[in-house]
Amino acid sequence: MTDQPGDRSMEAAGRRLTTREAADLLGVKPETVYAYVSRGQLGSRRAPGGRGSTFDPAEVEALARRGARREQQPTGAEFAFRTAITLIDTDRYYFRGVDATALARGYGYEEVVEWLWTGTLRPGTVFTAPEVALDAGRRAAGALPAHSTAMDRLRAAAVAASAVDPLRFDLAPEAVLGTARSLIPTLVGALPTAVPDQDGAPLAHRLWPRLTGRDSDPASLRVLDAALVLLIDHDLAASTLAARVAASARAHPYAVVSAGLGALEGPLHGAASGLAHRMLADVLDRGSAAPVVADHLRTGRRVPGLGHRLYRGEDPRATSLFAMLADVPQAGPALDAARDVVATTARHTELHANVDLALAVLSVTSGMPAEAGETLFAVSRTAGWIAHALEEYAERPLRMRPSGQYRGPRPPQPLP
Structure with missing residues (x-):
C-alpha cells in the first residue's frame, strides 16, 4: 500500500513529502506551502534531480498542529505571497531575518x-x-x-x-x-x-x-x-x-x-493610534483608567491600544518603545496611565498593549495631536x-484576480 502523508512508516524510512503531499496535509494550496517556507515556518530541500522541493513529514505535521490556515478559496485566487521582508513568529518579528527591535x-x-x-x-x-x-x-x-x-x-x-x-x-x-x-x-x-x-x-x-x-x-x-x-x-x-x-x-x-x-x-x-491617544488623554484628565475603560466596555467599544491578532503577549513594538520612553522624564505620567489601562482591562479580559498604545504615550507626552x-x-x-x-x-503581473461569488438575482430578470 502507498504511504500516506503522516504515516509513521514513511517517517521511519526517511521518506520526505512532495509539495502536493505537504499541501494536502496542511489543507492549503502548493503556493501557500512555499509561503510558509519563505516566512521560515517550514524547511525544504530540493528533490533529487532538482525537480521541486521535499519536506520533513514531522515538521509539516507540527505546523498543521499549530493551526496552519486551511484555505478554501475560489479557483484562480492567489493570496499566498512569497516575501522575504518580514517574519512574525512567537511574539517577535524580524526584517530579513534580523530582530526588528534590535x-x-x-x-x-x-x-x-x-x-x-x-x-x-x-x-x-x-x-x-x-x-x-x-x-x-x-x-x-x-x-x-x-x-x-x-x-x-x-x-x-x-x-x-x-x-x-x-x-x-x-x-x-x-x-x-x-x-x-x-x-x-x-x-x-x-x-x-x-x-x-x-x-x-x-x-x-x-x-x-x-x-x-x-x-x-x-x-x-x-x-x-x-x-x-x-x-x-x-x-x-x-x-x-x-x-x-x-x-x-x-x-x-x-x-x-x-x-x-x-x-x-x-x-x-493607521488611525487606531488616534483612538488610543484620546483614551490616554482622558485617563490622565480623570486620574484613573477605571472610569475610562468602564465607559468603553459599557458602550460595547474595544479598549484602544490593546490586543493584536498576531501576538499572544505584548506587541514587541510596544515593548521596545515603552523601554525607550522610560528614558524620557516627562513620559512618566503617560506611561503610568498606559499601564493602568492594561491592568484595569485585565480584570475583564487579558489583553496586552499593542504599538498604538505606545505611540499614544509618545504623542500625549510630546504635545502632539491625536x-x-x-x-x-x-x-x-x-x-x-x-x-x-x-x-x-518581480512577480507575474495581475496575478491577484479573485473570483466574485455572485449572490444577486439569477437571470434572466426584466428590464427595470
Whole structure:
C-alpha cells in the first residue's frame, strides 16, 4: 500500500513529502506551502534531480498542529505571497531575518530602510528630495482647506510629486529606489512647520517639528526614530496588501504609495493610534483608567491600544518603545496611565498593549495631536510599501484576480 502523508512508516524510512503531499496535509494550496517556507515556518530541500522541493513529514505535521490556515478559496485566487521582508513568529518579528527591535535600537530609520531595500548598510544615510518635488508637494498640500488632516496633505503631496516626475513609469529596481529615496522626504517636507529644516538632518529630526510645537530632546528623538523603524513593515497588513495589488497592476511607485495611504486611513488601521491617544488623554484628565475603560466596555467599544491578532503577549513594538520612553522624564505620567489601562482591562479580559498604545504615550507626552501616530505610521510604512512593490514587480503581473461569488438575482430578470 502507498504511504500516506503522516504515516509513521514513511517517517521511519526517511521518506520526505512532495509539495502536493505537504499541501494536502496542511489543507492549503502548493503556493501557500512555499509561503510558509519563505516566512521560515517550514524547511525544504530540493528533490533529487532538482525537480521541486521535499519536506520533513514531522515538521509539516507540527505546523498543521499549530493551526496552519486551511484555505478554501475560489479557483484562480492567489493570496499566498512569497516575501522575504518580514517574519512574525512567537511574539517577535524580524526584517530579513534580523530582530526588528534590535535594528530600532542600533540604527536610524534611513539606515534601516536602505539596508532593507538593498541589503547594504550605509551608516549615516539621509534621504533628500529634489526641490521640484518638494515645491510641488508643498504647494499641493498648502492649497488644501485649513481643516485638512496630515493624511490629506500626504496624499496630495504624493500625487503632486508624481506629476512632476516624468520618469515615474520606470519600474527598474534602481529607478524605483531612486523614486522612493526622494518621495519619503517629500512627504515629510509637505507637512507644515514653523521651524526651518536642518540641512542633512535625519528624517526623525525633520518630522519632529511637523508633529509638535514643543522643543525636542535627544531621548524623545530617539523614540521617534525607533518608532519609524519599527513601523516600516508588518507583513501583509491591509495597506500593504493594497500596495501589492497596485504593484501587481504595474502601477508606478507613487501610485503604489497612494494605494497604501488610502487603506491606511481607516479607523481600524493607521488611525487606531488616534483612538488610543484620546483614551490616554482622558485617563490622565480623570486620574484613573477605571472610569475610562468602564465607559468603553459599557458602550460595547474595544479598549484602544490593546490586543493584536498576531501576538499572544505584548506587541514587541510596544515593548521596545515603552523601554525607550522610560528614558524620557516627562513620559512618566503617560506611561503610568498606559499601564493602568492594561491592568484595569485585565480584570475583564487579558489583553496586552499593542504599538498604538505606545505611540499614544509618545504623542500625549510630546504635545502632539491625536493624528500624529497615524502620520508617523504613514511616513514610515511608505518604505515598507516600496519594499513590497519591488517584490511584486518581480512577480507575474495581475496575478491577484479573485473570483466574485455572485449572490444577486439569477437571470434572466426584466428590464427595470
